[in-house]
Amino acid sequence: METRIASGFQSSPTLRFLGAAGTVTGSKFLVQRGGAAVLVDCGLFQGLKENRLRNWDSLPVDPRAIRSVVLTHAHLDHSGYLPALCRNGFKGNVFSSAGTHSLCRILLPDSGRLQEEEADYANRKGYSKHTPALPLYTEEEAWKALERFHPVSSGAPFEIAGCRVSFRRAGHILGASSVLVELGNRRIFFSGDLGRPRHPILKAPEPPPKADVIVVESTYGDRLHDDSGALAAFADAIVRTAARGGTIIVPSFAVDRTEVVLLHLRRLQQERRIPALPIHVDSPMALAALRLYKAAITSREPSIAPEIAGKPDILHPENLTEVKTIEESIALNEREGPMIIISASGMATGGRVLHHLANRLPDERNTVILVGYQAEGTRGRSMLDGAETVKMLGRYVAVGAEIVSIPAFSVHADQSEIISWLKSAEACPEVVYLVHGDPGAIDALRQRIESELRWQTVVPRYLERVRLD
Numbered sequence: 001m002e003t004r005i006a007s008g009f010q011s012s013p014t015l016r017f018l019g020a021a022g023t024v025t026g027s028k029f030l031v032q033r034g035g036a037a038v039l040v041d042c043g044l045f046q047g048l049k050e051n052r053l054r055n056w057d058s059l060p061v062d063p064r065a066i067r068s069v070v071l072t073h074a075h076l077d078h079s080g081y082l083p084a085l086c087r088n089g090f091k092g093n094v095f096s097s098a099g100t101h102s103l104c105r106i107l108l109p110d111s112g113r114l115q116e117e118e119a120d121y122a123n124r125k126g127y128s129k130h131t132p133a134l135p136l137y138t139e140e141e142a143w144k145a146l147e148r149f150h151p152v153s154s155g156a157p158f159e160i161a162g163c164r165v166s167f168r169r170a171g172h173i174l175g176a177s178s179v180l181v182e183l184g185n186r187r188i189f190f191s192g193d194l195g196r197p198r199h200p201i202l203k204a205p206e207p208p209p210k211a212d213v214i215v216v217e218s219t220y221g222d223r224l225h226d227d228s229g230a231l232a233a234f235a236d237a238i239v240r241t242a243a244r245g246g247t248i249i250v251p252s253f254a255v256d257r258t259e260v261v262l263l264h265l266r267r268l269q270q271e272r273r274i275p276a277l278p279i280h281v282d283s284p285m286a287l288a289a290l291r292l293y294k295a296a297i298t299s300r301e302p303s304i305a306p307e308i309a310g311k312p313d314i315l316h317p318e319n320l321t322e323v324k325t326i327e328e329s330i331a332l333n334e335r336e337g338p339m340i341i342i343s344a345s346g347m348a349t350g351g352r353v354l355h356h357l358a359n360r361l362p363d364e365r366n367t368v369i370l371v372g373y374q375a376e377g378t379r380g381r382s383m384l385d386g387a388e389t390v391k392m393l394g395r396y397v398a399v400g401a402e403i404v405s406i407p408a409f410s411v412h413a414d415q416s417e418i419i420s421w422l423k424s425a426e427a428c429p430e431v432v433y434l435v436h437g438d439p440g441a442i443d444a445l446r447q448r449i450e451s452e453l454r455w456q457t458v459v460p461r462y463l464e465r466v467r468l469d
Contacts, residue, residue, distance in 0.1 A: 013183045015213070016465040018059065019043060020436040023051055023462075024219055024375045025077035027436060029190060030061060031181055031468075036161040037061060039069045040179055040190050042094075044080035044111075044136075046349060048377030055081065055136055060463060063090040067161035069148075071096040072192025073176035074103035074255060080111050083137040083145040090148075095160065097167055098151040099175020099303070102292055103255055105146055110254075110285040112139035114350055125394050154302075169303055171195025171205040172411055173256035174289075174296055180209055186468050189429075191216040193436070194413040194421060196225070200263055201256070201293065203303050205413070207424035213468065214429045216422065218437030219373055220414040221445030223407065230408035231264060235273045237367055237404045238340070242275050246365035246401075247337035251353045251380060253346035254286035256411050257372055259293045259315055261342055264409070266317035280332060282323035282352050283344040290315065333359045337366070346372050348379035354392045361390065366401040371409040376438060415445055422453060431456045433466075 013033040019026030019041075026045035031038045045051040063085050071079050071094065082094065082104075096104070115135035122133040152158055154177060157166040167177035172195040179190040189211035197204040208214060241248050252258045258281065268274045281287060294312035297304055308314050323329050329352050332341060343353035357379075360366045374380035379390050383403045389396040413421060422432070432455050434442045442459050449457045460466065 013186060013468040014465050015188065015468055016061075017433075017435065017460040017462065018061075019045065019054075019462075021460045021462040021464065022439055022442070023047070024373070024436055024438060025051065026054060026081075027072075027078045028081070029215060030066075031163065031183070031188065033162060033183055035065070037066045038161050038163055038165075038181065039066050040181065041072055041078045041192070042069050042081045042085055043078040044076050046077055046347070046378070047375035047381075051377065055084070059085075059088075063088045066090055066092060068092045069094045070160075070165055070179055070181075071100050071104070072170065072179055072190060073173055074100045074107050075173065075193065075253070076107060076111055078193070079104055079108065083108060083112060083141040086145040086148065087137060087141050092148070093150050093160070094145070094148045095150050095152055095158065095165065097154055097175040097177050099296070099301075100177070101149050101151040101175070103173070103175060103289060104149065106285055106288045106292075107255065108142040108146060109139045112137050112142035118350060122394070168206040168209070169203060171199055171202050171303070174202070174293060174303065178205065178208070180211065183468060186213075187211040188213045188215065188468060193217055193219070194418060195411050196413050196417055197420070198227075199305065199411055200260055201297075201305055201308060203305055205421060208422065208426065210426040212430045213433065214422070214425070215433045215435055216418065217412070218418070218434045218442045218445045219412045220407075220410065221418065221434070221437050221441035223414055223441070224416055225408040225410065225414045227408050230406050231268070233404065234264060234369065234406055234409075235268050237369055237402070238268075238274045238277070241365070241367040241402070242277060242338035244365045245337055246363070246367060247360055248340045248367050248369060249353070249356050249360060250340065250342045250369045250371060251346055251348045251357070252286065252342050252344060252371055254283050254344040255289045257346055257409065258283070258286040258342055258344075259290060260409055260411065261371060262290070262315045262317055262320070265340070266314060269318055275338070276318055278339040279317055279320045279342070280323050280339065281320065281342045282329050282332060282356070283342070284324060286342070286344055287322050287324065329355070332356065347374050347381070348383070348392075357390075358392055358397050360401060362398045362400045364400040364402070368401050368403050370403065370405045373407065373410055373412060415448060418445060419448060419452060422449065428455060431458055434459050
Protein backbone atom coordinates (compact mmCIF):
# COMPACT_ATOMS: atom_id res chain seq x y z
CA MET A 1 0.00 0.00 0.00
CA GLU A 2 1.32 3.42 -0.94
CA THR A 3 1.57 5.84 1.98
CA ARG A 4 1.01 9.46 0.98
CA ILE A 5 -0.15 12.73 2.42
CA ALA A 6 -3.75 13.06 1.29
CA SER A 7 -4.31 15.83 -1.20
CA GLY A 8 -7.12 16.06 -3.70
CA PHE A 9 -8.69 12.70 -2.80
CA GLN A 10 -11.24 13.68 -0.21
CA SER A 11 -13.53 10.83 -1.32
CA SER A 12 -10.93 8.23 -0.29
CA PRO A 13 -10.90 6.97 3.29
CA THR A 14 -8.07 8.64 5.19
CA LEU A 15 -6.31 8.54 8.53
CA ARG A 16 -4.96 11.76 10.04
CA PHE A 17 -2.60 12.00 13.00
CA LEU A 18 -3.85 14.89 15.14
CA GLY A 19 -1.70 13.91 18.12
CA ALA A 20 0.78 11.37 19.52
CA ALA A 21 2.87 11.75 16.36
CA GLY A 22 6.52 12.09 17.36
CA THR A 23 5.50 12.60 20.99
CA VAL A 24 4.04 10.49 23.80
CA THR A 25 0.84 12.40 24.50
CA GLY A 26 -2.19 13.99 22.84
CA SER A 27 -3.51 10.84 21.17
CA LYS A 28 -6.02 11.76 18.45
CA PHE A 29 -6.48 9.81 15.22
CA LEU A 30 -9.09 10.95 12.70
CA VAL A 31 -10.60 8.32 10.40
CA GLN A 32 -12.50 10.03 7.61
CA ARG A 33 -14.44 9.00 4.53
CA GLY A 34 -16.35 11.62 2.61
CA GLY A 35 -18.16 13.82 5.11
CA ALA A 36 -18.12 11.25 7.92
CA ALA A 37 -15.35 11.46 10.52
CA VAL A 38 -14.59 9.31 13.58
CA LEU A 39 -11.98 10.34 16.14
CA VAL A 40 -10.11 7.51 17.86
CA ASP A 41 -8.96 8.94 21.20
CA CYS A 42 -9.21 12.58 22.26
CA GLY A 43 -6.24 13.19 24.52
CA LEU A 44 -4.44 16.10 26.10
CA PHE A 45 -0.92 17.06 25.13
CA GLN A 46 1.39 16.96 28.14
CA GLY A 47 5.09 17.46 28.81
CA LEU A 48 7.03 20.03 26.79
CA LYS A 49 5.51 23.50 26.70
CA GLU A 50 5.45 23.49 22.92
CA ASN A 51 3.27 20.38 23.10
CA ARG A 52 1.02 21.66 25.91
CA LEU A 53 0.30 24.81 23.92
CA ARG A 54 -1.28 22.63 21.23
CA ASN A 55 -4.17 22.04 23.63
CA TRP A 56 -5.15 25.65 23.06
CA ASP A 57 -4.94 25.49 19.26
CA SER A 58 -8.03 24.99 17.14
CA LEU A 59 -8.27 21.49 15.73
CA PRO A 60 -7.58 21.28 11.98
CA VAL A 61 -11.05 19.75 11.65
CA ASP A 62 -14.32 21.35 12.72
CA PRO A 63 -15.51 19.52 15.88
CA ARG A 64 -19.03 19.66 14.46
CA ALA A 65 -17.89 17.46 11.55
CA ILE A 66 -16.79 14.64 13.88
CA ARG A 67 -19.63 12.13 14.10
CA SER A 68 -18.29 10.06 17.00
CA VAL A 69 -15.32 9.62 19.34
CA VAL A 70 -14.00 6.17 20.25
CA LEU A 71 -11.77 5.96 23.33
CA THR A 72 -9.14 3.28 23.91
CA HIS A 73 -8.88 4.08 27.62
CA ALA A 74 -9.33 6.73 30.30
CA HIS A 75 -5.85 8.22 30.81
CA LEU A 76 -5.97 11.96 30.14
CA ASP A 77 -3.50 11.82 27.27
CA HIS A 78 -6.17 9.74 25.52
CA SER A 79 -9.42 11.21 26.89
CA GLY A 80 -8.63 14.56 28.52
CA TYR A 81 -9.41 16.85 25.57
CA LEU A 82 -13.04 15.68 25.34
CA PRO A 83 -14.57 18.52 27.39
CA ALA A 84 -12.83 21.10 25.19
CA LEU A 85 -13.97 19.26 22.05
CA CYS A 86 -17.58 19.32 23.27
CA ARG A 87 -17.41 22.99 24.25
CA ASN A 88 -16.07 23.78 20.77
CA GLY A 89 -19.03 22.22 18.97
CA PHE A 90 -18.79 18.40 19.01
CA LYS A 91 -22.36 17.01 19.21
CA GLY A 92 -21.78 13.30 18.62
CA ASN A 93 -21.50 10.28 20.88
CA VAL A 94 -18.46 8.95 22.75
CA PHE A 95 -18.01 5.18 22.70
CA SER A 96 -15.86 3.34 25.22
CA SER A 97 -15.74 0.23 27.35
CA ALA A 98 -17.70 0.27 30.60
CA GLY A 99 -14.45 0.42 32.59
CA THR A 100 -13.22 3.42 30.60
CA HIS A 101 -16.53 5.19 31.15
CA SER A 102 -16.35 4.60 34.91
CA LEU A 103 -12.78 5.88 35.11
CA CYS A 104 -13.52 8.91 32.91
CA ARG A 105 -16.27 9.86 35.37
CA ILE A 106 -13.42 10.21 37.87
CA LEU A 107 -10.62 11.62 35.72
CA LEU A 108 -12.38 14.21 33.56
CA PRO A 109 -14.17 16.20 36.31
CA ASP A 110 -11.01 16.01 38.42
CA SER A 111 -8.99 17.35 35.48
CA GLY A 112 -11.40 20.26 35.05
CA ARG A 113 -11.36 20.99 38.78
CA LEU A 114 -7.55 20.92 38.93
CA GLN A 115 -7.30 23.27 35.97
CA GLU A 116 -9.67 25.68 37.65
CA GLU A 117 -7.71 25.48 40.92
CA GLU A 118 -4.36 25.97 39.18
CA ALA A 119 -5.68 28.95 37.21
CA ASP A 120 -7.07 30.46 40.42
CA TYR A 121 -3.77 29.84 42.25
CA ALA A 122 -1.80 31.44 39.40
CA ASN A 123 -4.08 34.48 39.47
CA ARG A 124 -3.78 34.85 43.25
CA LYS A 125 0.01 34.46 43.21
CA GLY A 126 0.46 36.46 40.02
CA TYR A 127 2.89 34.10 38.28
CA SER A 128 0.92 33.49 35.07
CA LYS A 129 1.84 35.32 31.85
CA HIS A 130 -1.89 35.57 31.10
CA THR A 131 -4.29 37.98 32.78
CA PRO A 132 -6.39 36.34 33.89
CA ALA A 133 -5.10 32.76 33.75
CA LEU A 134 -7.90 30.50 32.48
CA PRO A 135 -8.50 26.74 32.65
CA LEU A 136 -8.61 24.81 29.38
CA TYR A 137 -12.03 23.65 30.57
CA THR A 138 -14.01 23.54 33.80
CA GLU A 139 -15.36 20.75 35.95
CA GLU A 140 -18.87 21.60 34.77
CA GLU A 141 -17.79 21.24 31.13
CA ALA A 142 -16.27 17.84 31.95
CA TRP A 143 -19.57 16.63 33.40
CA LYS A 144 -21.40 17.83 30.28
CA ALA A 145 -18.98 15.86 28.09
CA LEU A 146 -19.67 12.71 30.12
CA GLU A 147 -23.33 12.92 29.10
CA ARG A 148 -22.25 11.90 25.59
CA PHE A 149 -20.76 8.54 26.65
CA HIS A 150 -22.18 5.23 25.43
CA PRO A 151 -20.41 2.24 27.02
CA VAL A 152 -20.21 -0.89 24.86
CA SER A 153 -19.08 -4.46 25.52
CA SER A 154 -15.66 -5.72 24.49
CA GLY A 155 -15.80 -7.77 21.29
CA ALA A 156 -19.32 -6.62 20.36
CA PRO A 157 -19.18 -4.73 17.01
CA PHE A 158 -21.18 -1.53 16.60
CA GLU A 159 -21.83 0.78 13.65
CA ILE A 160 -20.92 4.48 13.60
CA ALA A 161 -20.58 6.91 10.69
CA GLY A 162 -20.29 4.17 8.10
CA CYS A 163 -17.68 2.28 10.13
CA ARG A 164 -17.87 -1.00 11.99
CA VAL A 165 -16.01 -0.74 15.30
CA SER A 166 -15.10 -3.28 17.97
CA PHE A 167 -12.97 -3.36 21.13
CA ARG A 168 -10.36 -5.91 22.20
CA ARG A 169 -8.67 -6.16 25.61
CA ALA A 170 -5.44 -4.11 25.81
CA GLY A 171 -4.44 -4.95 29.40
CA HIS A 172 -3.05 -1.50 30.19
CA ILE A 173 -5.51 -0.23 32.81
CA LEU A 174 -9.03 -1.20 33.83
CA GLY A 175 -11.22 -0.98 30.71
CA ALA A 176 -8.29 -0.37 28.34
CA SER A 177 -9.02 -1.51 24.79
CA SER A 178 -7.50 -1.76 21.39
CA VAL A 179 -9.86 -0.64 18.63
CA LEU A 180 -10.63 -2.24 15.26
CA VAL A 181 -12.21 0.09 12.70
CA GLU A 182 -13.62 -1.49 9.50
CA LEU A 183 -14.28 0.75 6.51
CA GLY A 184 -15.79 -1.44 3.83
CA ASN A 185 -13.09 -4.01 3.12
CA ARG A 186 -10.35 -2.04 4.91
CA ARG A 187 -9.44 -2.84 8.52
CA ILE A 188 -7.48 -0.41 10.73
CA PHE A 189 -6.38 -1.57 14.18
CA PHE A 190 -5.33 0.87 16.91
CA SER A 191 -3.35 -0.67 19.76
CA GLY A 192 -4.13 2.08 22.27
CA ASP A 193 -1.70 1.77 25.17
CA LEU A 194 -0.57 -1.84 25.44
CA GLY A 195 -0.32 -3.48 28.81
CA ARG A 196 2.27 -6.03 29.83
CA PRO A 197 1.77 -9.77 29.41
CA ARG A 198 2.43 -10.20 33.16
CA HIS A 199 0.48 -7.27 34.60
CA PRO A 200 0.01 -7.97 38.34
CA ILE A 201 -3.70 -7.13 38.23
CA LEU A 202 -4.99 -7.46 34.66
CA LYS A 203 -5.03 -10.12 31.96
CA ALA A 204 -2.61 -9.77 29.04
CA PRO A 205 -3.55 -7.91 25.84
CA GLU A 206 -5.41 -9.87 23.20
CA PRO A 207 -3.50 -10.52 19.95
CA PRO A 208 -4.09 -8.19 16.99
CA PRO A 209 -6.80 -9.37 14.58
CA LYS A 210 -6.31 -9.44 10.83
CA ALA A 211 -5.84 -5.82 9.74
CA ASP A 212 -4.52 -3.90 6.75
CA VAL A 213 -3.13 -1.13 8.97
CA ILE A 214 -1.89 -1.33 12.56
CA VAL A 215 -1.32 1.88 14.57
CA VAL A 216 0.82 0.91 17.55
CA GLU A 217 2.16 2.79 20.56
CA SER A 218 5.91 2.96 21.20
CA THR A 219 6.25 4.52 24.66
CA TYR A 220 8.93 2.01 25.69
CA GLY A 221 10.03 1.21 22.15
CA ASP A 222 13.70 1.58 23.08
CA ARG A 223 13.70 -0.11 26.50
CA LEU A 224 13.40 -3.43 28.27
CA HIS A 225 11.85 -3.64 31.72
CA ASP A 226 14.02 -5.09 34.50
CA ASP A 227 11.38 -7.03 36.42
CA SER A 228 13.88 -9.01 38.46
CA GLY A 229 15.56 -5.95 39.94
CA ALA A 230 12.58 -3.60 40.19
CA LEU A 231 11.03 -4.91 43.39
CA ALA A 232 14.43 -5.16 45.09
CA ALA A 233 15.25 -1.56 44.11
CA PHE A 234 11.87 -0.42 45.44
CA ALA A 235 12.37 -2.19 48.76
CA ASP A 236 15.97 -0.98 49.10
CA ALA A 237 14.95 2.66 48.54
CA ILE A 238 12.26 2.39 51.24
CA VAL A 239 14.60 0.74 53.75
CA ARG A 240 17.37 3.26 53.03
CA THR A 241 15.09 6.26 53.45
CA ALA A 242 13.43 4.93 56.60
CA ALA A 243 16.87 4.38 58.18
CA ARG A 244 17.69 8.07 57.83
CA GLY A 245 14.26 9.18 59.07
CA GLY A 246 13.11 10.44 55.69
CA THR A 247 9.86 10.44 53.77
CA ILE A 248 9.30 8.50 50.54
CA ILE A 249 7.22 10.41 48.00
CA VAL A 250 5.80 8.38 45.12
CA PRO A 251 4.35 10.57 42.34
CA SER A 252 1.92 8.06 40.91
CA PHE A 253 -0.65 8.00 38.17
CA ALA A 254 -4.00 7.84 39.88
CA VAL A 255 -5.28 5.00 37.72
CA ASP A 256 -3.60 1.59 37.83
CA ARG A 257 -0.13 2.74 38.93
CA THR A 258 -1.32 3.53 42.45
CA GLU A 259 -2.94 0.09 42.58
CA VAL A 260 0.25 -1.60 41.39
CA VAL A 261 2.32 0.30 43.98
CA LEU A 262 -0.07 -0.68 46.80
CA LEU A 263 -0.01 -4.31 45.69
CA HIS A 264 3.80 -4.38 45.78
CA LEU A 265 3.90 -2.63 49.18
CA ARG A 266 1.56 -5.24 50.65
CA ARG A 267 3.69 -8.09 49.28
CA LEU A 268 6.90 -6.53 50.57
CA GLN A 269 5.31 -6.10 53.99
CA GLN A 270 4.17 -9.70 54.06
CA GLU A 271 7.66 -10.85 53.11
CA ARG A 272 9.12 -8.52 55.80
CA ARG A 273 11.37 -6.84 53.26
CA ILE A 274 10.32 -3.33 54.31
CA PRO A 275 9.41 -1.81 57.67
CA ALA A 276 5.75 -1.24 58.55
CA LEU A 277 5.72 2.49 57.73
CA PRO A 278 2.62 4.68 57.62
CA ILE A 279 1.35 4.82 54.03
CA HIS A 280 -0.73 7.80 52.89
CA VAL A 281 -2.59 7.86 49.57
CA ASP A 282 -3.18 11.56 48.97
CA SER A 283 -5.28 11.83 45.83
CA PRO A 284 -9.08 11.82 45.75
CA MET A 285 -8.89 10.63 42.14
CA ALA A 286 -6.58 7.73 43.03
CA LEU A 287 -8.83 6.73 45.92
CA ALA A 288 -11.88 6.73 43.67
CA ALA A 289 -10.03 4.61 41.11
CA LEU A 290 -8.89 2.28 43.88
CA ARG A 291 -12.53 1.65 44.80
CA LEU A 292 -13.29 0.74 41.17
CA TYR A 293 -10.36 -1.67 41.02
CA LYS A 294 -11.38 -3.34 44.28
CA ALA A 295 -14.94 -3.69 42.99
CA ALA A 296 -13.70 -5.22 39.73
CA ILE A 297 -11.50 -7.68 41.64
CA THR A 298 -14.35 -8.57 44.01
CA SER A 299 -16.80 -9.17 41.14
CA ARG A 300 -14.19 -11.13 39.14
CA GLU A 301 -14.56 -8.79 36.19
CA PRO A 302 -13.36 -10.61 33.02
CA SER A 303 -10.22 -8.49 32.53
CA ILE A 304 -8.91 -9.20 36.05
CA ALA A 305 -6.01 -11.66 36.36
CA PRO A 306 -7.43 -14.95 37.69
CA GLU A 307 -4.86 -15.29 40.47
CA ILE A 308 -6.18 -12.18 42.27
CA ALA A 309 -9.87 -12.35 41.30
CA GLY A 310 -12.00 -12.21 44.43
CA LYS A 311 -9.12 -10.89 46.58
CA PRO A 312 -9.52 -7.08 46.88
CA ASP A 313 -7.42 -6.97 50.08
CA ILE A 314 -4.34 -7.49 47.92
CA LEU A 315 -4.50 -3.73 47.25
CA HIS A 316 -4.64 -2.79 50.94
CA PRO A 317 -1.25 -2.79 52.70
CA GLU A 318 -0.91 -2.34 56.46
CA ASN A 319 -0.99 1.18 57.95
CA LEU A 320 -2.79 2.62 54.92
CA THR A 321 -4.45 6.01 55.38
CA GLU A 322 -6.73 7.55 52.77
CA VAL A 323 -6.12 11.31 52.67
CA LYS A 324 -9.39 12.78 51.47
CA THR A 325 -9.54 16.49 52.34
CA ILE A 326 -7.25 19.39 51.52
CA GLU A 327 -6.84 20.00 55.25
CA GLU A 328 -5.61 16.42 55.75
CA SER A 329 -3.22 16.84 52.83
CA ILE A 330 -1.80 20.08 54.24
CA ALA A 331 -1.40 18.44 57.65
CA LEU A 332 0.90 15.82 56.10
CA ASN A 333 3.45 18.56 55.47
CA GLU A 334 3.78 19.02 59.22
CA ARG A 335 4.53 15.36 59.87
CA GLU A 336 8.03 13.96 60.15
CA GLY A 337 9.12 10.71 58.53
CA PRO A 338 9.67 7.96 58.07
CA MET A 339 6.51 7.42 56.04
CA ILE A 340 5.33 6.89 52.46
CA ILE A 341 3.20 9.41 50.55
CA ILE A 342 1.62 8.27 47.28
CA SER A 343 0.10 11.18 45.38
CA ALA A 344 -0.88 12.15 41.84
CA SER A 345 0.27 13.03 39.29
CA GLY A 346 2.69 10.42 37.99
CA MET A 347 4.96 12.84 36.13
CA ALA A 348 4.55 15.61 38.74
CA THR A 349 2.70 17.80 36.26
CA GLY A 350 0.03 18.89 38.73
CA GLY A 351 -2.10 17.87 41.67
CA ARG A 352 -1.38 17.53 45.39
CA VAL A 353 1.99 15.88 44.84
CA LEU A 354 3.42 19.26 43.89
CA HIS A 355 2.88 20.58 47.40
CA HIS A 356 4.55 17.52 48.92
CA LEU A 357 7.50 17.85 46.56
CA ALA A 358 7.84 21.58 47.18
CA ASN A 359 7.92 20.87 50.91
CA ARG A 360 10.24 17.83 50.96
CA LEU A 361 12.45 17.93 47.85
CA PRO A 362 15.19 20.07 49.45
CA ASP A 363 15.74 17.61 52.35
CA GLU A 364 18.39 15.00 51.53
CA ARG A 365 16.85 12.55 53.99
CA ASN A 366 13.86 12.13 51.70
CA THR A 367 13.45 10.07 48.53
CA VAL A 368 11.29 10.51 45.43
CA ILE A 369 10.51 7.22 43.68
CA LEU A 370 9.45 7.58 40.04
CA VAL A 371 7.42 4.52 39.11
CA GLY A 372 6.57 5.08 35.47
CA TYR A 373 7.34 6.85 32.23
CA GLN A 374 8.47 10.48 32.56
CA ALA A 375 7.77 12.47 29.39
CA GLU A 376 10.11 15.17 28.18
CA GLY A 377 9.29 18.55 29.65
CA THR A 378 7.71 17.21 32.85
CA ARG A 379 9.01 17.79 36.36
CA GLY A 380 9.37 14.05 36.75
CA ARG A 381 11.70 13.95 33.75
CA SER A 382 13.70 16.89 35.12
CA MET A 383 14.24 15.08 38.42
CA LEU A 384 15.11 11.87 36.57
CA ASP A 385 17.68 13.74 34.49
CA GLY A 386 19.39 15.12 37.61
CA ALA A 387 18.09 18.70 37.72
CA GLU A 388 19.36 20.64 40.75
CA THR A 389 16.20 22.75 40.89
CA VAL A 390 12.64 22.19 39.65
CA LYS A 391 10.08 24.94 39.13
CA MET A 392 6.68 24.36 40.71
CA LEU A 393 3.90 26.51 42.12
CA GLY A 394 5.59 29.61 40.73
CA ARG A 395 9.01 29.15 42.34
CA TYR A 396 12.18 27.08 42.01
CA VAL A 397 12.68 24.27 44.52
CA ALA A 398 16.11 22.75 45.23
CA VAL A 399 16.43 19.01 44.66
CA GLY A 400 18.26 17.59 47.66
CA ALA A 401 16.25 14.39 47.99
CA GLU A 402 17.39 11.09 46.52
CA ILE A 403 15.71 10.33 43.17
CA VAL A 404 15.03 6.68 42.34
CA SER A 405 13.56 5.47 39.04
CA ILE A 406 11.74 2.15 38.74
CA PRO A 407 10.36 2.09 35.17
CA ALA A 408 9.54 -1.64 35.38
CA PHE A 409 6.50 -0.65 37.46
CA SER A 410 5.13 0.86 34.27
CA VAL A 411 2.10 -0.86 32.80
CA HIS A 412 3.29 -0.11 29.24
CA ALA A 413 4.68 -3.01 27.23
CA ASP A 414 8.42 -2.73 26.56
CA GLN A 415 10.13 -3.20 23.20
CA SER A 416 10.27 -7.01 23.28
CA GLU A 417 6.70 -7.24 24.57
CA ILE A 418 5.45 -5.02 21.72
CA ILE A 419 7.33 -7.16 19.19
CA SER A 420 5.86 -10.35 20.67
CA TRP A 421 2.40 -8.83 20.53
CA LEU A 422 2.84 -7.88 16.87
CA LYS A 423 4.15 -11.37 16.07
CA SER A 424 0.94 -12.81 17.49
CA ALA A 425 -1.16 -10.98 14.87
CA GLU A 426 -3.49 -13.10 12.76
CA ALA A 427 -1.88 -11.79 9.58
CA CYS A 428 0.88 -9.50 8.38
CA PRO A 429 -0.45 -5.93 7.92
CA GLU A 430 0.32 -3.83 4.87
CA VAL A 431 1.76 -1.07 7.03
CA VAL A 432 2.46 -0.28 10.69
CA TYR A 433 2.30 3.31 11.95
CA LEU A 434 4.33 4.03 15.08
CA VAL A 435 2.84 6.63 17.44
CA HIS A 436 2.79 7.65 21.09
CA GLY A 437 6.53 7.71 21.69
CA ASP A 438 9.52 10.02 21.86
CA PRO A 439 11.59 10.08 18.63
CA GLY A 440 14.32 7.81 20.01
CA ALA A 441 11.85 5.19 21.21
CA ILE A 442 9.92 5.27 17.94
CA ASP A 443 13.07 4.89 15.83
CA ALA A 444 14.41 2.00 17.91
CA LEU A 445 11.11 0.13 17.62
CA ARG A 446 10.90 0.89 13.88
CA GLN A 447 14.34 -0.60 13.29
CA ARG A 448 13.50 -3.77 15.19
CA ILE A 449 10.15 -4.26 13.42
CA GLU A 450 11.78 -3.80 10.03
CA SER A 451 14.74 -6.09 10.76
CA GLU A 452 12.86 -8.80 12.66
CA LEU A 453 9.38 -8.82 11.16
CA ARG A 454 10.16 -7.34 7.71
CA TRP A 455 7.00 -5.22 7.88
CA GLN A 456 6.60 -1.81 6.25
CA THR A 457 6.85 0.65 9.13
CA VAL A 458 6.09 4.39 8.97
CA VAL A 459 6.61 7.15 11.51
CA PRO A 460 3.85 9.70 10.75
CA ARG A 461 4.28 13.43 11.16
CA TYR A 462 2.03 15.60 13.30
CA LEU A 463 -1.13 16.45 11.29
CA GLU A 464 -0.12 14.13 8.43
CA ARG A 465 -2.96 12.50 6.53
CA VAL A 466 -2.63 9.17 4.72
CA ARG A 467 -4.88 7.17 2.42
CA LEU A 468 -6.44 3.95 3.59
CA ASP A 469 -7.56 2.56 0.22
